[in-house]
Amino acid sequence: MTKRIIFIFAALCSLQARASVRPAQADTVRYTSFTDAAELLQPVQPTHLDGVILPMRGSGNWFVGIAGGSTAFLGTLLGCEDLFGRIETSYSLAVGKWFTPSVGARINYSGSRFKDARLSTQRYHYVHADLLWNVLGRGYARQEQVRWGLVPFAGIGLLHHATNGHNPFAVSYGVQGQYRISRRVSAVAELSGTTTFQDFDGYGRANRLGDHMLSLTAGFTFHIGKTGWKRAVDAAPYIRRSERLAEYVDFLSEENRRYAGRHDCDRRTLAELKKILEIEGLLDAYGHILQEDGEVGKDYPVNNYSGLNSLRARLKNRQWDGTSPLDTTEVRPGGGSVSVRVEAGSANSRYGCNARRDSLTADSVAFRPAGGECIGAPVYFFFSLNTARLTDPSQLVNLDELVRVATKYGLTVKVTGAADSATGTVGINDALSVSRADYIASELNKRGLPSDRITKTGEGGISDYVPTEANRHSKVELFFDKLEKTEIHP
Incomplete structure (x- = not known):
């Protein structure tokens, strides 16, 4: 019983001592709040000195x-x-x-x-x-x-x-x-x-x-x-504004230094994580998660010149009769064979060989048919904001090759103009897309491609690509002039 009394008395003394201790300030750092930063950037109404x-x-x-x-x-x-x-x-x-x-x-x-x-x-x-x-x-x-x-x-x-x-x-x-x-x-x-x-x-x-x-x-x-x-004019308000702006600039500079240090730390951390994934053999599967901000969103179209090179190689063999070593002869039950020719735009086009048997066609991204007719990858020409002027005039060099291929193999060209829907009205974007298509079509015509081999259309304002600048383009696609009918040889 005595021990219990002594224990209770000691507990009460400790509670009283803790209650009598004055709380100390844990953090003495003062932060300056700039919630009125927008107000700092507003123009000052001038006041005049009296008299x-x-x-x-x-x-x-x-x-x-x-x-x-x-x-x-x-x-x-x-x-x-x-x-x-x-x-x-x-x-x-x-x-x-x-x-x-x-x-x-x-x-x-x-x-x-x-x-x-x-x-x-x-x-x-x-x-x-x-x-x-x-x-x-x-x-x-x-x-x-x-x-x-x-x-x-x-x-x-x-x-x-x-x-x-x-x-x-x-x-x-x-x-x-x-x-x-x-x-x-x-x-x-x-x-x-x-x-x-x-x-x-x-x-x-x-x-x-x-x-x-x-x-x-x-x-x-x-x-x-x-x-x-x-x-x-009373200069005192302007002096006070300048002093507050100077304090705000110092505050932003300190924030920039702090964020720069954090970014550098994050960058080193990502580099180490990539090394670990590479060692473990998981970089290909999970590397996209560690992409930096500057690499995210770059899914806008680019010119695929390998597609044109593949197209030229295939068009050189457009008279292929189906007797290649890749075995396009189909054996039917009961003996006999059938040589099949299909339309030029189909999945089993003779221009692209039999998609089921031709591993070159199956593996070639450049010659994969789009919509049943398009040959190879489209070529994009990008324009400056609200104009029909190319962002880089050197893009015009692609037109020379396009005209040469289309003329040599009797292809038709489709030009599709587009504008950025994030800027401008519907009427402006419709007219701008048409003018961009007209510009590319006129350049093709100047280089010797007849007007009756060119089809023009305008998509108006679109938001298909990121960044938005990629939506300001004209797309050029190549097509066979006409489809050849299926022929079956018994």
Whole structure:
């Protein structure tokens, strides 16, 4: 009893000690998951930096302006007329450029007539350069086109009095309002002033500012060259995308190295298994199981030139009368013999000898009749995708031999075109198979085979062979021109 108590107590202590042990992390390796690899390859939608505009090159954002309105001259000696009595018509021409959406410059010419202190009409001309500042220009940083513009300006120039010849220095200033009608045309209205020396009109003190011109004009501005502004694209999303792609490339490189090592190990294992099967004499029976991936599926047709060679050898003996050493004489009961001739396409054809007795015919794959009439193995000509152009022009050398054999032995030729059903529609594949058959038939005809000895047909789209490229072909088969009837000699 004491031993049982001690045993139970020890078991309980061991269970408590095991429960109090904290579980340890078995694997500390971290794997990066790239389940969103397709998302990494999607194009990034560009985003723009807020308030950042790219500078325009010298050929962009030029403008030409034309305007007309009225001008009132206010001299130091004002005279007896009020402001409205001094108004005269005026016009202006301007050429300028916007360097940024907010800053620009122009050269402006204005002129016409004005009334001096004596209220006599005089002529003037004014050329000045102005610095423009569009207070609404920052709106271009958030949208492609801004309709409205408010442009204060200031500049300097020369004012010319056409009567007394004075050319004093002048200061111009004002404000211009703009409304963009279209991408190339804007409507403008401008309120401007000009200040010069008092003796401009011939009355007042020299070298002291005091004569003024006040102008109100309206017109149009025409934008030439490239217009608009490019907003700066935020590069941060592209940088993050590049970093993630670099990580993904490293991940794929590591996977490729791992799979390459596994493939090398598998390849060595297969080589050892083949050696074992060869030693045991089982390689022929089970070797196909150990074929590498590159060798699987190669069941598409190939040109069998040995079939043509066998065909030529047999056609040389087509007049054989049945008395060969292979014994084609059939002995009948009661004595006597019968020499049998059968049709040329049958299994017991005299061209191929008696299939039951002729071991050469029985063993020859090249001359085994197909469908009762075809002679030897068909010859295939392969074409490029969606064309009637051969994948390799050197295939045409087979046509010379085919024409020579068919002409020498009076054979007919059947040309069957085909297309790959995995690509193209039914209508396209039907037309393509016919055109491929026509191409081979025309090449045979060029080499001297009459058209009445050629039969053409199109199979359309097929999927008979692997890989799919093998379905893009034209098949050439040889046939005897006509069947000979059976003759029985008693």
